[in-house]
Amino acid sequence: MTRAESETLLRSLGLRPTPQRMLILQAILNSPGHISAEHIYEQVREEYPHINISTIYRTLELLKEHHAISVTDLGQGSVLYELLKEKRHHHMVCLSCGKILEFDHRFLEPLETALEKEYRFKAQIDHFAIFGLCADCLLTGSRPIRKVSLWDRDPVGRDGKGEEDD
Amino acid sequence: MTRAESETLLRSLGLRPTPQRMLILQAILNSPGHISAEHIYEQVREEYPHINISTIYRTLELLKEHHAISVTDLGQGSVLYELLKEKRHHHMVCLSCGKILEFDHRFLEPLETALEKEYRFKAQIDHFAIFGLCADCLLTGSRPIRKVSLWDRDPVGRDGKGEEDD
DNA sequence: CTCCATTTTGCAATTAGTTGCACTTGCATA
DNA sequence: TATGCAAGTGCAACTAATTGCAAAATGGAG
Numbered sequence: 001m002t003r004a005e006s007e008t009l010l011r012s013l014g015l016r017p018t019p020q021r022m023l024i025l026q027a028i029l030n031s032p033g034h035i036s037a038e039h040i041y042e043q044v045r046e047e048y049p050h051i052n053i054s055t056i057y058r059t060l061e062l063l064k065e066h067h068a069i070s071v072t073d074l075g076q077g078s079v080l081y082e083l084l085k086e087k088r089h090h091h092m093v094c095l096s097c098g099k100i101l102e103f104d105h106r107f108l109e110p111l112e113t114a115l116e117k118e119y120r121f122k123a124q125i126d127h128f129a130i131f132g133l134c135a136d137c138l139l140t141g142s143r144p145i146r147k148v149s150l151w152d153r154d155p156v157g158r159d160g161k162g163e164e165d166d
Numbered sequence: 167m168t169r170a171e172s173e174t175l176l177r178s179l180g181l182r183p184t185p186q187r188m189l190i191l192q193a194i195l196n197s198p199g200h201i202s203a204e205h206i207y208e209q210v211r212e213e214y215p216h217i218n219i220s221t222i223y224r225t226l227e228l229l230k231e232h233h234a235i236s237v238t239d240l241g242q243g244s245v246l247y248e249l250l251k252e253k254r255h256h257h258m259v260c261l262s263c264g265k266i267l268e269f270d271h272r273f274l275e276p277l278e279t280a281l282e283k284e285y286r287f288k289a290q291i292d293h294f295a296i297f298g299l300c301a302d303c304l305l306t307g308s309r310p311i312r313k314v315s316l317w318d319r320d321p322v323g324r325d326g327k328g329e330e331d332d
Numbered sequence: 333c334t335c336c337a338t339t340t341t342g343c344a345a346t347t348a349g350t351t352g353c354a355c356t357t358g359c360a361t362a
Numbered sequence: 363t364a365t366g367c368a369a370g371t372g373c374a375a376c377t378a379a380t381t382g383c384a385a386a387a388t389g390g391a392g
Contacts, residue, residue: 016339016388037378052342057379059340077350078378092287101285110276111296119267120301121258130277135286182358182369203348218372223349225370243380244348 013066023047024059028069034080070127074100084126091127094134101134179232186210186217190225194235200246236293240266250292257293260300267300 006025010017027043028035037056044051060081063069070082074093088105108125115121172191176183193209194201207222226247229235236248240259254271274291281287 018340018387020341050342053378054343054380055341061380092281092285092289094287095290101287103281103285107277107280107284111273114273115258115269115296115298118273119258119269120304121260121267121298122304123258123296123298124261125296125298130281130289130291132281132287132289132291138286138288184357184370186371216372219348220350220373221371227350 009068013063013068015062015066019048020044020051020055021059023051024056025063028063028081028083034072034074034082036078036080038078040081067124067126072127072129074129075131082127088126090125091129092134093129093131094137095131096133096137099134099136175234179229179234181228181232185214186221187225189213189217190222191229194229194247194249200238200240200248202244202246204244206247233290233292238293238295240295241297248293254292256291257295258300259295259297260303261297262299262303265300265302 003022003026006022006029007017009025010021015021023044024040027040031039037053037060040060041051041053041056044056060069060071063081064071067084070084071079072082072091073079074091089102090105090108092101092103093099094101105125108128112123112125115123169188169192172188172195173183175191176187181187189210190206193206197205203219203222203226206226207217207219210217210222226235226237229247230237233250236250237245238248238257239245240257255268256271256274258267258269259265260267271291274294278289278291281289
């Protein structure tokens with residue numbers, strides 16, 4: 001993405017296209033997938049060493065509010081940012097192996113519809129992270145980092161203790 | 167909940183029932199709804215002034231891992247904790263008025279089923295927070311704190327600019 | 333081009349939450 | 363009751379993210 005394009009995007013959001021914001025946007029746009037604030041900071045600093053980390057966070061907050069980017073906690077210690085494209089997607093995060101898979105927004109449409117019908121609540125689901133166990137880990141029987149729920153256990157207990165630690 | 171009951175709960179999770187943990191658990195159990203780590207800290211300190219905040223966080227992490235409590239960011243600056251009961255529920259958070267509504271776990275079952283069928287991914291959804299606009303705010307036309315998506319806009323533009331700031 | 337109101341930034345301080353490490357406690361076993 | 367050791371705690375240092383405020387940059391009007 002060129003300077004001109006990021007300037008256009010910023011103006012279309014009603015934001016001033018400052019040099020800092022252009023560089024932040026380009027860092028996000030040129031990143032293949034998710035990117036952290038710290039990583040954006042490093043990239044922008046190469047071109048604009050004077051930039052302050054709080055400018056990064058403030059710009060990201062603005063872009064989020066305008067639904068130009070998504071903000072997701074994939075459980076990696078810091079939050080990740082991504083350009084929101086027309087075709088929304090979400091993520092499944094494996095609690096056992098850490099694998100991150102993608103699923104299409106259409107999987108969430110029944111939920112959106114149901115909440116709207118039942119509660120007249122208009123959900124704004126930009127980007128979800130759903131934690132659980134992936135196919136591989138279920139097959140190989142790898143033990144999850146997080147435990148199975150207290151309440152999910154078979155009441156007769158024929159599925160074992162389920163109490164071992166990692 | 168009595169001392170004996172929290173001791174039993176801790177033991178059933180394979181955790182040592184230390185005085186600190188008993189008090190933390192009782193603070194959660196005696197709280198009507200969601201409770202913050204800071205609030206738990208204050209409550210526990212009344213009985214056990216020596217307790218350290220990191221013990222609170224570590225205990226909460228353990229209880230989360232064992233699916234004994236849920237951990238949810240309702241967008242209030244700090245994360246909230248709640249006892250996980252057999253009947254799971256989730257929340258809708260209004261971006262305009264801040265109202266917090268509840269919905270039953272059955273609304274998420276189609277999603278769980280679809281992800282399992284399509285990807286063999288076993289989702290572990292303890293507690294969700296879904297942001298959006300509540301019925302009241304949609305009716306009164308209150309402006310959301312967060313904007314409508316760039317990509318949701320009517321391509322012919324007959325629904326107005328949608329670009330105004332708060 | 334200059335002036336001015338408004339927006340944006342840098343900076344320093346602050347908050348929520350986490351971590352490494354040494355000390356303490358709980359509890360199983362003798 | 364005493365002992366050994368894993369589990370748990372306190373402490374201090376650290377990280378990610380946020381905020382108030384004064385200075386600087388932006389963009390429109392003259």
